Amino acid sequence: MLKWTSAVVASVLLCGASPAFAGPWGNVDCSQAPAPVCDLGVGNNERPHEAWDTGRPSSTDQSSSDAEDPYVGCSYKPVDYQAPDGQPQEPGGWFMVLCSPDGKDPLSHGPVWVPSGGVRPTLSPEQVAEMARNRLLLPSVTISASPADEQLVSLPTWLWLSGGWEEVSASASVRGVSVTAVAKPMSVTWSMGDGGSVTCAGPGTPFAPGHRDPRSASPDCGYTYRTSSAGQGTDAYKVTVTVTWAVTWAGAGQGGTFPNLTTSASSAFRVAESQGIATG
Structure with missing residues (x-):
């Protein structure tokens, strides 16, 4: 059973020892060493639809069954x-x-x-564009956060994606009609597990150990917990990240848009109470 104290909790790594850990205020990449308190879900990197390749042609006569x-x-x-x-x-x-x-x-x-x-x-x-859209392969989402250990009540948490935020494209051609579909990440929503959420316009800024005050807030994507995660399942908040993608197409002198796509991943953040922050 996890025991919470009123002082800063000693280093207990969310993801175990990994190259991403760089001291109490370093970085943690929650996909490198999954553990019970760093359960990373894989993003959806499958095509929305798979084309059915039936092979070589045969007669177009009505008597043909296929x-x-x-x-x-x-x-x-x-x-x-x-x-x-x-x-x-x-x-x-x-x-x-x-x-x-x-x-x-x-x-x-x-x-x-x-x-x-x-x-x-x-x-x-438009139909060829649908083929191109079906070939899009969206990257998996990789969650990163700082502090590298447990998050602390009232201390800003830096949030960013170290994977899963890059534009992708795919093309299809049929009888001289060539179309390219492009999926561009537009926003990322972090559901923090305590009922709060934050939506960021970009992937977030990685925390740079030794170059920033650990008490400072992220310039573009962060969150501050107000209550500890004690008493939650595994004494941690389940954090879910969803990336929204805008999908457009262009070709044959035309263009258009498709409904947005999403990819997602999840992790677990432990949040401890603290009365002060030791920086020295």
Whole structure:
């Protein structure tokens, strides 16, 4: 059982001994040596959707059960469909375009009319942009904080990301239509576990041991606890970090935006009571 005292608590590392520790007021990288009091959650670095690659093309004839598109990895499935304004007079058939086995991928659409022996309809720039978005690989979030030991009530805590704040892009091309999607980190919200939170416009400034007063506040991303974490699960606050990404696309003389994406990670901060700060 953790015992809290009214004096500054002796050094008990959140993340164990690691190269990131540099004395009582140094840095701690909570992804380098996870421990019961430094439980780092991995950010979401998976693609929002995975394209279904069905391989090489086959016939576009309506009798084909799975006519594959060589350009986008989507398949054409024949369907019975009666157009509201009447059936086309030319030979051909109606197809659903399926870009995942279950047809739930955002690129799936239809029905579309495909003339017999004709060229399958190409995708619009917006649909190609969706492909590019699906290829975005967002980086995992890495949490860092100072003090390196337990946080202290009434002492400013410096917060920053040492990973997970870099712009990423991905491209897709279909029949001469090339589009690039870009994901740019816009803000990071820290939920501090005590009911409080702080939103920062950037990744935060790392604390520089020996160059800053440990009682000073971060210039751009920090928090001050007012109550200790004694009595919480593992006697620590669960801290959750969420990065919000703005996603845009451009290509084929057009451009647009997608709904924001997010990545997240979590850690545990112990917060102790103190009546004074020993600096010497």
